[in-house]
Amino acid sequence: MSFERILNPDNKLSRHSLFAPYIDKVEVRDASTVVFRMKKPLGSFLNHLSHIAGAIISPASLKKFGKDIARNPVGTGPFMFKEWVSGDHVTLVKHAGYWGEKAKLDELVMRPIPEGSARLLALETGEVDLVYPVPVTDIERLKKSSDLEVVVGPTNRVIFIGIKTTKKPYDDVRVRQALNYAVDKKALADKILMGYARVADSPVAPLTTGYSKTYSYDFNPEKAKQLLREAGIVPGTKIDLWTPQGRYPMDRQVAEVIQSNLTAVGFEVNLQRWEWAAYNKELRAKEKSNYGLYLLGSLPSTNDVNQALYNHFYTGLADNFYLYSNPTADKLLLEAQAEPNAGKRKALFDQVQKLITDEAPRIFLFSVDQAIGIRKGVKGVRIWPIELITFETADKVQ
Amino acid sequence: MVRYVLQRLLLVVPTLLGVSLVVFLMVHLIPGDPVTAIIGEGATEQDIAAMRSRLGLDAPLHLQYVRFFGNVVRGDFGKSLRTGRTVMDELRVRWPTTLRLTIYSVAAMILIGVPAGILSATRANSWLDNSSMLIALFGVSMPVFWLGLMLMMLFAYYLPLLPTAGSATWKHFVLPALTLGLSNSALIARLTRSSMLEVIGQDYIRTARAKGLAEKFVVYKHALRNALLPVITVVGLQFGALLGGAVLIETVFSVNGIGRYMVQSIGFRDYPVVQSSVLIFSLSFVLINLLIDLSYAVVDPRIRYR
Numbered sequence: 001m002s003f004e005r006i007l008n009p010d011n012k013l014s015r016h017s018l019f020a021p022y023i024d025k026v027e028v029r030d031a032s033t034v035v036f037r038m039k040k041p042l043g044s045f046l047n048h049l050s051h052i053a054g055a056i057i058s059p060a061s062l063k064k065f066g067k068d069i070a071r072n073p074v075g076t077g078p079f080m081f082k083e084w085v086s087g088d089h090v091t092l093v094k095h096a097g098y099w100g101e102k103a104k105l106d107e108l109v110m111r112p113i114p115e116g117s118a119r120l121l122a123l124e125t126g127e128v129d130l131v132y133p134v135p136v137t138d139i140e141r142l143k144k145s146s147d148l149e150v151v152v153g154p155t156n157r158v159i160f161i162g163i164k165t166t167k168k169p170y171d172d173v174r175v176r177q178a179l180n181y182a183v184d185k186k187a188l189a190d191k192i193l194m195g196y197a198r199v200a201d202s203p204v205a206p207l208t209t210g211y212s213k214t215y216s217y218d219f220n221p222e223k224a225k226q227l228l229r230e231a232g233i234v235p236g237t238k239i240d241l242w243t244p245q246g247r248y249p250m251d252r253q254v255a256e257v258i259q260s261n262l263t264a265v266g267f268e269v270n271l272q273r274w275e276w277a278a279y280n281k282e283l284r285a286k287e288k289s290n291y292g293l294y295l296l297g298s299l300p301s302t303n304d305v306n307q308a309l310y311n312h313f314y315t316g317l318a319d320n321f322y323l324y325s326n327p328t329a330d331k332l333l334l335e336a337q338a339e340p341n342a343g344k345r346k347a348l349f350d351q352v353q354k355l356i357t358d359e360a361p362r363i364f365l366f367s368v369d370q371a372i373g374i375r376k377g378v379k380g381v382r383i384w385p386i387e388l389i390t391f392e393t394a395d396k397v398q
Numbered sequence: 399m400v401r402y403v404l405q406r407l408l409l410v411v412p413t414l415l416g417v418s419l420v421v422f423l424m425v426h427l428i429p430g431d432p433v434t435a436i437i438g439e440g441a442t443e444q445d446i447a448a449m450r451s452r453l454g455l456d457a458p459l460h461l462q463y464v465r466f467f468g469n470v471v472r473g474d475f476g477k478s479l480r481t482g483r484t485v486m487d488e489l490r491v492r493w494p495t496t497l498r499l500t501i502y503s504v505a506a507m508i509l510i511g512v513p514a515g516i517l518s519a520t521r522a523n524s525w526l527d528n529s530s531m532l533i534a535l536f537g538v539s540m541p542v543f544w545l546g547l548m549l550m551m552l553f554a555y556y557l558p559l560l561p562t563a564g565s566a567t568w569k570h571f572v573l574p575a576l577t578l579g580l581s582n583s584a585l586i587a588r589l590t591r592s593s594m595l596e597v598i599g600q601d602y603i604r605t606a607r608a609k610g611l612a613e614k615f616v617v618y619k620h621a622l623r624n625a626l627l628p629v630i631t632v633v634g635l636q637f638g639a640l641l642g643g644a645v646l647i648e649t650v651f652s653v654n655g656i657g658r659y660m661v662q663s664i665g666f667r668d669y670p671v672v673q674s675s676v677l678i679f680s681l682s683f684v685l686i687n688l689l690i691d692l693s694y695a696v697v698d699p700r701i702r703y704r
Contacts, residue, residue: 016445
């Protein structure tokens with residue numbers, strides 16, 4: 001029923017496209033076996049099933065609550081939903097009848113505290129036991145506290161500057177490569193992200209299933225200038241760099257440094273800061289919009305290389321704001337996606353990652369870490385690279 | 399008086415019509431829409447179109463307005479595009495919190511501002527007057543969110559007397575109310591002072607003193623009452639403005655009030671929430687203004703409405 005619901009186009013669910021292009025129908029064979037009849041092979045299907053949108057929902061609750069199911073969730077985990085006071089808190093309680101290992105915590109209350117300083121103060125005074133996220137600028141300070149612990153872990157989120165490859169001067173691969181050589185990514189990772197980022201050596205983050213290390217463009221302004229000369233770009237060429245504000249860790253600050261890096265190799269860079277909804281609309285307008293270079297983050301929520309690459313680099317697809325189109329990449333992506341053998345699939349995706357790195361439709365920057373702050377005594381909280389925090393093994397020791 | 403009140407209430411209808419049209423146009427003209435605010439990575443054009451259709455955003459703009467206003471007249475303020483709950487349910491959760499914060503803040507504002515103004519006026523040009531006005535200047539000059547964070551550091555961290563964030567108990571309201579009260583009391587203090595000074599210079603005050611009345615009767619019974627009219631106006635306007643939600647303070651202290659909710663809704667382009675909230679806020683502002691005007695007649699018997 002959970003999958004019939006998401007596959008039904010009349011329900012207009014936002015993750016319909018994660019399953020509908022691939023699943024033809026779902027059959028129940030017996031009490032513990034379900035068969036997915038596929039329209040076409042999908043090597044990363046198990047990753048799609050492990051996505052939050054693939055979670056099983058109680059059929060009784062779907063019948064009872066219908067479209068209000070999101071406010072009254074009933075799933076299959078070790079906690080039960082108790083209440084949701086809009087804008088104030090969500091409370092979960094231990095599910096005593098859970099089929100697996102029972103949760104150690106009796107109750108979990110989650111509250112939004114939007115102001116970063118107030119959130120950290122609430123942790124430091126003991127009003128709350130855990131906060132997320134901890135800004136990179138506060139991690140070292142919190143680590144010095146004897147009452148607190150900061151748990152830092154990598155994510156599979158990559159931050160990059162997207163390049164509209166159909167717009168001059170970016171339609172020349174030498175220019176795109178020059179942009180990569182012009183940016184000091186290590187300085188950005190070390191000084192702006194305070195060391196809580198890894199310089200990109202691939203279009204995807206290392207923890208993404210199917211990641212392949214290609215190479216990083218080292219910081220080489222002279223090489224950048226040489227490539228720009230070869231491409232016929234004159235010093236003083238005006239370009240625009242767009243960035244959101246507060247959407248990603250230190251996004252605006254990163255863009256400001258990149259502005260100065262690109263200025264140093266001869267561009268005149270106009271930096272525009274955007275509010276998120278307007279920014280997203282402009283990017284989705286693609287050809288109709290005037291963007292050229294834009295800061296963006298990407299996190300494949302299935303944690304699979306197919307999702308990280310296919311929607312971004314296949315001709316004409318959703319997240320392909322670069323307007324990148326390469327028949328070789330398209331062919332490789334389709335082959336890789338449908339390949340059931342894991343080894344062959346990896347080899348195909350390795351080729352795609354190398355091709356994308358060479359073609360540079362992005363200024364590849366870094367993958368970022370995430371940090372939670374917890375009171376000493378709180379144990380077993382799990383943080384996942386897809387920016388999820390789970391509490392199935394969490395406990396609070398007094 | 400009754401005719402005056404009815405005339406004012408009738409004016410509410412065209413006022414709200416105008417407000418609804420202006421806010422509808424403004425919020426639809428902002429770049430971005432609810433779909434682009436909410437939709438995540440990997441969303442196809444079909445996903446976006448499906449979401450737009452589900453949210454009723456594919457209808458022509460004028461039809462969307464007619465539908466919205468028609469529903470409002472029937473008491474249906476629509477559903478949040480983000481949560482699917484009715485706007486009234488969302489506001490019902492937050493309204494008591496904002497009302498509580500407003501009342502406490504206005505009380506703090508009056509309790510700090512009016513005595514400071516009286517003290518300054520009765521000891522004009524003394525060190526008390528100068529100190530009081532300097533503190534008032536400091537209060538009005540400081541960014542309110544900075545003041546809030548500083549008070550939080552002092553009373554929640556260094557002297558752990560009060561909580562940092564939330565709105566569960568009365569203690570959670572002390573710091574936000576004190577912040578807003580301090581910040582807004584500056585205006586009240588200065589206004590009270592200047593209004594009192596003007597009244598104290600009047601002949602009838604000299605007469606009252608000449609009659610031998612004790613100074614406290616002169617100040618509180620005669621001078622203050624006559625000096626209060628402009629102060630009531632400003633307090634009333636501040637009350638009305640705070641009812642719309644003090645968004646910075648609600649964000650700093652995580653108070654689940656209307657102000658923060660409205661700003662979040664603008665960010666999400668949650669059209670029904672923004673449109674309906676502004677309408678409700680406008681209505682309450684108009685009614686508060688009416689109450690302020692009517693209160694003049696109580697404070698000053700010379701004022702009568704026909």
